[in-house]
Amino acid sequence: MRKRRRQPSLAQLRAFAAVAEHLHFRDAAAAIGMSQPALSGAVSALEESLGVTLLERTTRKVLLSPAGERLAARAKSVLAEVGALVEEADALQAPFTGVLRLGVIPTVAPYLLPTVLRLVHDRYPRLDLQVHEEQTASLLDGLTGGRLDLLLLAVPLGVPGVVELPLFDEDFVLVTPLEHGLGGREGIPRKALRELNLLLLDEGHCLRDQALDICREAGSAGVAATTTAAGLSTLVQLVAGGLGVTLLPHTAVQVETTRSGRLLTGRFADPAPGRRIALAMRTGAARAAEYEELAAALREAMRDLPVRIVRD
Numbered sequence: 545m546r547k548r549r550r551q552p553s554l555a556q557l558r559a560f561a562a563v564a565e566h567l568h569f570r571d572a573a574a575a576i577g578m579s580q581p582a583l584s585g586a587v588s589a590l591e592e593s594l595g596v597t598l599l600e601r602t603t604r605k606v607l608l609s610p611a612g613e614r615l616a617a618r619a620k621s622v623l624a625e626v627g628a629l630v631e632e633a634d635a636l637q638a639p640f641t642g643v644l645r646l647g648v649i650p651t652v653a654p655y656l657l658p659t660v661l662r663l664v665h666d667r668y669p670r671l672d673l674q675v676h677e678e679q680t681a682s683l684l685d686g687l688t689g690g691r692l693d694l695l696l697l698a699v700p701l702g703v704p705g706v707v708e709l710p711l712f713d714e715d716f717v718l719v720t721p722l723e724h725g726l727g728g729r730e731g732i733p734r735k736a737l738r739e740l741n742l743l744l745l746d747e748g749h750c751l752r753d754q755a756l757d758i759c760r761e762a763g764s765a766g767v768a769a770t771t772t773a774a775g776l777s778t779l780v781q782l783v784a785g786g787l788g789v790t791l792l793p794h795t796a797v798q799v800e801t802t803r804s805g806r807l808l809t810g811r812f813a814d815p816a817p818g819r820r821i822a823l824a825m826r827t828g829a830a831r832a833a834e835y836e837e838l839a840a841a842l843r844e845a846m847r848d849l850p851v852r853i854v855r856d
Contacts, residue, residue, distance in 0.1 A: 559586035564616035640668040647683040709839040712851035727808030741788035
């Protein structure tokens with residue numbers, strides 16, 4: 545059975561790396577702030593631990609042995625990695641530094657990300673924000689599995705182990721073709737949805753499920769989804785083409801309806817159907833205090849949007 549060697553210490557590696565660089569015990573000791581006897585002892589202990597001779601000592605100078613030549617580069621690499629680890633740990637102790645992996649649903653990303661990115665750029669310049677646009681189920685898998693750190697999406701989620709930080713509520717707006725009787729109207733009753741050909745997003749989008757819930761609340765038996773779309777932009781173009789009507793979150797209206805001159809928007813009577821948008825994090829997240837501060841900053845930054853900010 546092969547004898548297990550003792551692991552070298554960082555002090556031993558630093559001493560050897562200093563000698564390998566300076567090829568002089570006194571200069572090496574001064575460079576790392578050790579006494580010369582302590583440095584010599586550390587190098588000897590490293591040689592014993594590794595079972596190889598690292599230095600050739602003469603009365604006039606110090607030379608690296610063949611083994612020392614090879615292992616000096618390794619020692620330098622190990623010390624560099626340890627230094628990087630310490631720097632990373634120091635950075636993590638400072639708020640809003642390092643990587644933050646943010647997941648966003650498609651019916652939020654195009655309309656809220658400009659505000660989010662501007663806030664992060666201006667207030668948290670040392671934060672490395674990485675954005676992932678996915679549907680809700682995939683985002684939740686990513687959050688609970690550790691692939692993502694924070695989510696921006698519609699709630700409630702009702703998922704154990706996930707904490708929601710509400711940001712705002714927003715109304716849904718009815719988008720119709722120009723010739724539609726409800727186009728441009730105010731105070732539309734919810735029961736009007738019973739008679740409408742409502743176009744929906746594909747399966748998997750939470751906005752689709754919210755629209756179906758609204759229709760059920762209005763007393764509709766169901767929606768015949770003969771035509772669907774993968775995104776809100778396509779959905780709105782289908783409406784402009786006369787295939788039906790749809791519901792848009794208010795934050796999406798300006799972006800999506802200005803691309804066509806064949807659309808009108810209508811507002812529902814209070815209480816209008818709508819949705820709540822929130823940040824979501826894992827229960828007990830190590831950076832929970834940062835995420836709560838970020839939520840507060842986003843509430844302030846989103847006051848100019850057509851939404852109702854949720855008080856923390």
